[in-house]
Each structure stands twice: as structure tokens, then as C-alpha cells.
Amino acid sequence: xxxxxxxxxxxxxxxxxxxxxxxxxxxxxxxxxxxxxxxxxxxxxxxxxxxxxxxxxxxxxxxxxxxxxxxxxxxxxxxxxxxxxxxxxxxxxxxxxxxxxxxxxxxxxxxxxxxxxxxxxxxxxxxxxxxxxxxxxxxxxxxxxxxxxxxxxxxxxxxxxxxxxxxxxxxxxxxxxxxxxxxxxxxxxxxxxxxxxxxxxxxxxxxxxxxxxxxxxxxxxxxxxxxxxxxxxxxx
Amino acid sequence: xxxxxxxxxxxxxxxxxxxxxxxxxxxxxxxxxxxxxxxxxxxxxxxxxxxxxxxxxxxxxxxxxxxxxxxxxxxxxxxxxxxxxxxxxxxxxxxxxxxxxxxxxxxxxxxxxxxxxxxxxxxxxxxxxxxxxxxxxxxxxxxxxxxxxxxxxxxxxxxxxxxxxxxxxxxxxxxxxxxxxxxxxxxxxxxxxxxxxxxxxxxxxxxxxxxxxxxxxxxxxxxxxxxxxxxxxxxxxxxxxxxxxxxxxxxxxxxxxxxxxxxxxxxxxxxxxxxxxxxxx
Numbered sequence: 001x002x003x004x005x006x007x008x009x010x011x012x013x014x015x016x017x018x019x020x021x022x023x024x025x026x027x028x029x030x031x032x033x034x035x036x037x038x039x040x041x042x043x044x045x046x047x048x049x050x051x052x053x054x055x056x057x058x059x060x061x062x063x064x065x066x067x068x069x070x071x072x073x074x075x076x077x078x079x080x081x082x083x084x085x086x087x088x089x090x091x092x093x094x095x096x097x098x099x100x101x102x103x104x105x106x107x108x109x110x111x112x113x114x115x116x117x118x119x120x121x122x123x124x125x126x127x128x129x130x131x132x133x134x135x136x137x138x139x140x141x142x143x144x145x146x147x148x149x150x151x152x153x154x155x156x157x158x159x160x161x162x163x164x165x166x167x168x169x170x171x172x173x174x175x176x177x178x179x180x181x182x183x184x185x186x187x188x189x190x191x192x193x194x195x196x197x198x199x200x201x202x203x204x205x206x207x208x209x210x211x212x213x214x215x216x217x218x219x220x221x222x223x224x225x226x227x228x229x230x231x232x233x234x235x236x
Numbered sequence: 237x238x239x240x241x242x243x244x245x246x247x248x249x250x251x252x253x254x255x256x257x258x259x260x261x262x263x264x265x266x267x268x269x270x271x272x273x274x275x276x277x278x279x280x281x282x283x284x285x286x287x288x289x290x291x292x293x294x295x296x297x298x299x300x301x302x303x304x305x306x307x308x309x310x311x312x313x314x315x316x317x318x319x320x321x322x323x324x325x326x327x328x329x330x331x332x333x334x335x336x337x338x339x340x341x342x343x344x345x346x347x348x349x350x351x352x353x354x355x356x357x358x359x360x361x362x363x364x365x366x367x368x369x370x371x372x373x374x375x376x377x378x379x380x381x382x383x384x385x386x387x388x389x390x391x392x393x394x395x396x397x398x399x400x401x402x403x404x405x406x407x408x409x410x411x412x413x414x415x416x417x418x419x420x421x422x423x424x425x426x427x428x429x430x431x432x433x434x435x436x437x438x439x440x441x442x443x444x445x446x447x448x449x450x451x452x453x454x455x456x457x458x459x460x461x462x463x464x465x466x467x468x469x470x471x472x473x474x475x476x477x478x479x480x481x482x483x484x485x486x487x488x489x490x491x492x493x494x495x496x497x498x499x500x501x502x503x504x505x506x507x508x509x510x511x512x513x514x515x516x517x
Contacts, residue, residue: 079514083246083353086512091247098353104352112275124354135515211261 001037038134050076052232054090055156058210060175063202063220066212068229074212078102081210087220096175099125103180110154114145114164119151121168135171142197143167163190170197178200179211195233256507259355266354267362274366289373291331297322313449313480316385318472319378324446326374327408327473328383330367331466332437337363339419342513357503358512359419364409371405382477386441389470397476397483404457404473407495414498421509422460445470449480461480462487465494 051073058064066074079085081092082100100225107124118139122132140146143163153161169177179196199222200206213219219226228235250362260267279285300321304310312320330368336362342349385393423430444466445453453461460468468484468491 078244079350084350085514087246087248089248091242091245093245095243100353102351107348109273111280112273116273116276120266120269122350125264126263126266126354128265138349145245 044060049088050232051229053078054234056227058236060096061200061202061206062225063209064211064224065223065226066210066229067214067216067219067226068235071231073232075102075180075231076229078210078212082178082220084120094176095124097173098176098216099169099172099174100176100178101169101180102178106165108153108161108165111152113128113152114149114156117164118168119216121165122172125169125172127172131173135173139164139167139171142171142228159187159190166194170201174207176208176210179209181212183216191218196221237478256355256357257365260357260361263355265317266413267358267365269308270358271366274455275360275369286373289370290377291395293322293325293374293377296325300325300447308513310448311452313451313474315474315476315478316390318448319381319385319390321447322378322381323474323477324470326378327404327470328372328444328446328466329374329443330363330371330405331412333370334364335416335419335437335506336433337367338353338413338416339423339430340414341420341428342424342509343420346514347420357506360420360506361414368405368409385490393479395479397479398484400472400476403492404469404476407492408466408469410499412497414495414500414502417437417502417506418498421505424509440464440466449474459487463490465491465498 017197054073054077063074068074076085078100079102080087082098082102084102107121109120112120118136119129119132140149143160143166145160145164148156148160153164155157156164179198195218198209198211202222203210211223213217279288282288284291285506304321305317306310311487341356341359341363349356382390382392419429419433443461443464445461450458450461450467450471463483468487472483473486474480
């Protein structure tokens with residue numbers, strides 16, 4: 001659920017009214033469920049549900065492709081799955097460690113070298129130093145950047161950023177990988193090797209992959225299932 | 237590759253107070269990496285590097301000695317003025333840096349926090365630790381100052397109270413972090429408080445015995461200055477180093493208690509805020 005104003009509902013007095021209602025145990029005056037659901041009829045409504053009535057199950061080893069138009073709620077779903085924001089209502093249960101790659105190079109520090117960033121990024125994904133060291137050579141080899149590993153990442157091209165970030169996410173120990181539209185940046189050869197890598201991760205190592213892409217061809221190649229979202233609801 | 241069986245649930249309801257200490261412990265390597273990053277990246281592409289850490293306290297001490305010592309003639313409890321000011325300045329700086337940097341955790345890391353999940357508390361903890369590294373460099377500077385004065389015949393008296401120094405620094409860290417965390421949570425939605433903060437800290441400095449000793453404060457406002465938890469920190473620090481004044485245990489314990497309360501308040505506010513701040517910032 002999102003508030004469309006600049007600061008939540010927009011004004012301090014509205015916030016205050018909501019707070020008063022809350023401490024008196026009443027309904028939020030700006031939250032009427034049936035109204036906020038239909039976006040078309042009340043364009044000025046301050047409350048907006050990004051996702052509504054989402055129910056689905058994913059099995060281990062599945063490769064799920066999330067598709068839908070801009071603003072359908074794909075990224076919000078991934079954000080909730082990666083614990084970046086909390087759902088307003090409902091719950092998700094799961095098993096296993098999640099690695100999510102919602103944006104290229106998120107968590108890279110521009111002044112640190114590729115090598116230092118691999119360790120920093122691995123740490124953010126919950127790894128220990130030895131776990132990262134074990135995978136270090138594979139990460140480097142897949143990203144194909146031995147030459148620039150000791151260069152600060154601010155000098156990298158955006159393709160190099162993607163390659164390194166993707167390579168870290170694939171090689172660090174996890175059970176579920178979440179990817180949001182990041183493959184659009186790399187060149188086609190790298191895109192192909194990423195798709196193959198993802199496929200082999202799910203087939204041989206039993207990893208579950210949830211990815212968003214607008215490239216339907218690519219999705220068809222590797223996804224075992226597609227979930228189509230539209231205006232915050234599941235179409236199929 | 238080892239397999240784990242970690243069950244998790246993401247839901248809208250949350251327990252009132254959940255620190256996630258176990259989670260934090262699992263992410264200790266991240267804390268270590270972030271401390272290292274903070275220390276190494278700060279002075280990249282500078283010529284003087286960490287020498288910059290010494291410029292600020294040295295010049296401020298010089299200025300304070302001149303303005304508050306020579307012109308205003310404020311007393312310094314019998315301690316040579318540069319030593320008196322420098323000891324106050326570096327402790328105070330550590331406190332304000334902890335406070336300032338933790339108070340902007342959400343704002344500074346909004347992009348990162350919006351893209352990667354890890355326990356958010358790792359960031360303020362790593363800030364406090366990396367600032368500790370900077371503090372220790374400044375403490376070395378203080379030792380050099382003391383040594384120079386010792387060579388010129390300043391009588392030193394070290395005794396058991398010197399063991400209180402780590403405790404005092406810990407208290408400064410807890411207070412800075414506690415207040416900083418609270419402010420970080422309060423400024424997500426309305427940012428007015430962060431504008432007030434710089435000004436408030438400036439005023440608070442004058443309510444802390446940095447440019448004057450507590451003994452020189454007028455009797456009718458002494459209670460006010462003593463109730464400031466940073467007063468005990470700075471007074472005890474100077475007592476441990478120079479043996480001036482006397483150690484006021486009630487004031488010290490009160491400050492310790494306040495520090496713990498500030499930290500608990502801060503942690504509480506922070507963990508309430510971190511859950512979905514990204515939608516409000």
C-alpha cells in the first residue's frame with residue numbers, strides 16, 4: 001500500500017487525523033479498502049495498493065518469470081520478497097537463503113576496487129569471508145574481469161558493473177535468487193551466458209529463481225512458469 | 237556448497253521489540269568490511285590522508301587557547317590550557333560525529349537500503365567503530381601533547397582512574413549512537429529535526445564543560461550542567477588523565493544510566509523505523 005502524497009498522505013493535518021483515529025482504535029479515515037482498490041474512478045485518492053490479492057506458490061528449482069506492464073507491481077513484489085519493505089497485510093513463508101539483485105551494482109562503493117567490493121557485497125548478502133574467498137576465482141572467471149579487478153569500480157563501464165554484480169549473486173551460496181530486469185545492460189554474449197548460468201543453477205543445484213524481464217523471448221527460454229501481473233493483481 | 241534449512245516468514249505484523257542480535261552476529265563480517273571501507277575510502281585521493289584527522293583538533297585547540305584562554309581568561313583547573321582544550325575537543329568530537337553520522341543513516345543509505353536487505357543496524361554499529369579508529373589516532377595526538385608538556389616539566393600523575401578511559405569513551409559512543417538512532421527514525425518523514433540538530437549541538441557544547449571546567453560553573457546552574465550526560469564523560473576523562481577535580485560518582489553513574497536509556501530508546505525507534513522506511517523517506 002502506498003500513499004501518493006509527497007509525505008505519505010501529503011499533509012501534516014491528514015497524518016494527524018490518521019494518528020488520532022489510530023489511537024482511538026478507529027479505522028484509518030483515508031483508507032477505505034473497496035475505494036482504494038479501483039484506481040480508475042478515484043484518481044485523487046491518497047491511498048494506492050501496489051499489490052492486491054496476490055497468492056501463489058513456488059517450488060524449489062522453479063524458474064519464475066514475472067511479467068507485466070510498468071507499474072504492475074513487479075518490483076514491489078520483489079522488494080517485499082527481499083525484505084526491503086514490509087507488506088501492509090498478508091504474509092509470505094519460505095525456506096532457504098535469498099539473494100536479491102534488484103539493481104546493478106547496488107552496494108558497490110565507487111572508491112573501492114572490484115576485489116574489495118566483492119568482499120563488501122558478499123558481506124551484505126550475509127556471507128563470511130571464507131565463503132567469499134572460496135568462490136572468488138569463479139566469480140572473477142565468470143565476470144571475465146581479471147584485468148580490472150584492482151581498479152576502483154567507479155571507472156567501470158555499466159556493462160562491467162552488471163557482470164560483476166551478477167557474477168557475485170550467482171556464485172555466493174543461496175537457495176533463492178531474485179533478479180529485477182538487470183540483464184538489459186550487458187552485451188548479448190553476456191546475456192546468453194547469464195541465462196545459461198541461471199538455467200544450470202536451477203537444474204543442477206536446485207536453486208529457485210524469480211526474475212523480472214521485459215524480454216519475453218529470454219524468459220521463455222529458461223522459465224518453467226510465468227506469473228503475469230497487471231495493476232497489482234495476478235492475471236495468470 | 238552447504239545446504240541450509242532456514243525457514244522464514246515475512247508478515248505485516250511485527251513484535252514490539254525485536255533486535256535481531258543473532259542476525260547481527262551472522263553479519264559480523266559485514267560490520268568488519270564496512271568499518272574497513274569507512275577507514276580506507278575516507279581519505280582516498282587526498283594527499284595528507286589521515287593527517288587531516290589531526291588538523292581540526294590542533295587548530296581548534298590553538299584557537300580555543302587564544303580566545304578562551306588568553307583573551308577571555310577562563311580557568312582550566314590548573315591543567316595547561318592546550319591539554320585541557322584538546323582533551324575536551326576530541327571526546328566531544330567523537331560524541332557529535334557518532335550522533336551526526338548515525339542520525340543520517342537512512343538518508344545516506346536510502347539507495348542501498350532500497351536495493352539490498354541486510355540488518356540495518358550493522359551500519360550505525362560500523363560507523364561508531366570506524367569513528368573509534370579515528371578517535372584513537374587523535375588520542376595518540378593527545379599523548380604526544382602530554383609528552384611534550386612532560387618534557388617541559390609538567391608533573392604527570394597517572395593512577396588507577398586511567399582505567400576509566402575506555403568506559404568513558406564507551407559512554408560517549410552509547411550516547412551519540414542512542415540520540416543519533418532516535419533522530420534517524422524521527423527524521424524519515426519530517427526532516428525538520430535534522431535542521432535543528434546542528435544548531436542544537438552547537439548550543440549543547442556550551443552546556444558541556446569543554447571550554448571551562450565544571451568547577452568554574454556558577455553554583456545556580458551547576459546542576460543543569462551536571463545533568464548533561466556528556467559532562468560526566470568529559471570531566472571523568474580529564475580526571476583520569478590529569479587528576480584534576482574529583483571523580484563525582486553519582487554524576488558518573490547517572491550519566492551511565494542515561495547512556496543506556498538513550499541507547500535503548502534509539503534501538504527501539506530504529507527497529508520500528510527500518511521495516512518500511514523506504515516507502516516514506
